[in-house]
Amino acid sequence: MTDALALTRALTAVDTVGHAETAALEVVAPLLREAGFRLEVFEHEPGRGTLVAEWETGHDVPPLCLSGHVDTVPLGGAPWQRDPFAGETDGDRVYGRGVSDMKAGVAAIVTAAVAVARSRPRRSGLRLVLTAAEETGSQGARFVADRLGPSGPLVITEPTANVAFHGHKGALWLEAHASGVTAHGSMPHLGDNAVVKLAAAVTRLAEYRFGVEPHPVMGPPTLNVGTFAGGLNTNSVPDRAVATVDVRTVAGQDHAALLAELASVAGVEVRPLIDLPPVWTDPGDEWxxxxxxxxxxxxxAGGEVATATYFTDASVLTPALGGVPTLICGPGQPEQAHVTDEWCSITRLAESVEILKRICAAWCGI
Known part of the structure; x- marks a missing residue:
């Protein structure tokens, strides 16, 4: 029987800070293969694999899809009190980089899937999509999206403390550029100041009003100017400036139309860095x-409808699978994502396995 805590610790021991996801997938692959799953690993870069595992049952109903990512963010500059790759336990907590975001969630998926695959389904099977490079824009999910066949609903075990989230805002990250003409700082009239141009542009963006009603659960869309850089030295007119902008959208907003409108408002060159649409499943959906x-x-827990503040691979997978109903529900603590001495509750991990087993059993007809 697969031990979810031991599996979490084994996954945590593999350093996947922006690399080596394939090595982490090798931890779970033997368990899934032994349980009867057909496995394929697709690498968008050497060593950066995304695993697609199919439990094919011969039924016509498309499989339930379970997904999580195995990459993590860097450790940060502050010293850790715990070894970030040891999976140390203390009371109800397991510590390490990525345990909440989201190697415990991946361990719960694999543990539940292996348990369910021991049964004889009457209705459908399972598909697992364990991805690389989610943290930097879902490159792994994008790489396999067009390789996935028809699907049933999607569950992503990102950190929610086992609260069922019905979606999340979209992320449209932009880079704005302004160009000018350099000149000596004592003769600015001979130049064209790119910093001044871009400062005016981002001020217009900061004052932009979306003109859409707040979503009843997600709230309003937002825009934040995150970075600004320009010029090389004080005594020259700068001929180049660049800024980045973080736009968070809500269900119903079209990113292509919004990008065109924001570029018009800015009046400078604007290009997308990350383009991940919002995800929303109506709580009234039967599944x-x-x-x-x-x-x-x-x-x-109670029944309040909620959504995540962060984006997930659902931005890529939900539309790729045909706009299937999607829930985000995993054992990690949302506020533990990306922090020093990150931890996950062992109790929540066990709960997550039980939740997934029941959801899988209901869909597969067990």
């Missing part, structure tokens, strides 16, 4: 409602 009820039954 989503039944899955959320399973979550509440296992955790004893």
């Amino acid at each position: 989503a409602a039944s899955a959320a009820e399973i979550v509440r039954d296992v955790t004893g």
Whole structure:
């Protein structure tokens, strides 16, 4: 029987800070292969693999899809009190980089899937998509998206403390450029100041009003100017400046139309860095409602509808799978993502395995 905590610790021991996801997938691959899954690994860069595992049952109903990423963010500059790659435990906590975001979630997926695959389904099978490079824009999910066949609903085990999230805002990250003409700083009239141009442009963007109603759960869309750089020395007119802008969108907004409008408002060159649409599943959807009820039954939590503040691979996978109903629900603590001495509750991990087993059993007909 697969031990979710031991599997979390084994995954944590593999340093996947922007590399080596294939090595982490080698930890789970033997368990899935032994359970009867057909496995394929697709590398978008050498060593950076995304695993697609199919439990094919011969039924016509498309499989339930479970997904999580195995890459992590860097450790940060502050010293850790715990070894970030040891998976140390202390009371109800397991520590390490990525345990909440989201190697415990991946371990829960694999543990539940292996357990379910011991049964004889009457209705459908399972598909696991364990991705690389989610943290930098879902490159792994993008690389396999067009290789995935018809699918049932999607569950992503990003950190939610086992609360069922019905989606998340979209992320449209932009880079704005302004060009000018350099000249001596004592004769600015001979130049064309790119910093001044771009400062005016980002001020217009900061004052932009979206003209859409706040989403009843996600809230309003937002725009934040995150970085600004220009010029090389004080005594020259700068001929180049660049800024980055973080736009978070809500369900119903079209990114292509919004990008065109923001470029017009800015009046300078604007190009997308990350373009991940929002994800939203109506709580009244039959499958989503039944899955959320399973979550509440296992955790004893209330029924308030919520969405994530962060983006996930659902931005890529949900549309690629045909706009399937999607829930985000995993054992990690949302506020532990990316922090020093990151931890995940061992109790939440066990709950997550039970939640996933029940959701899988209900879909597969077990």
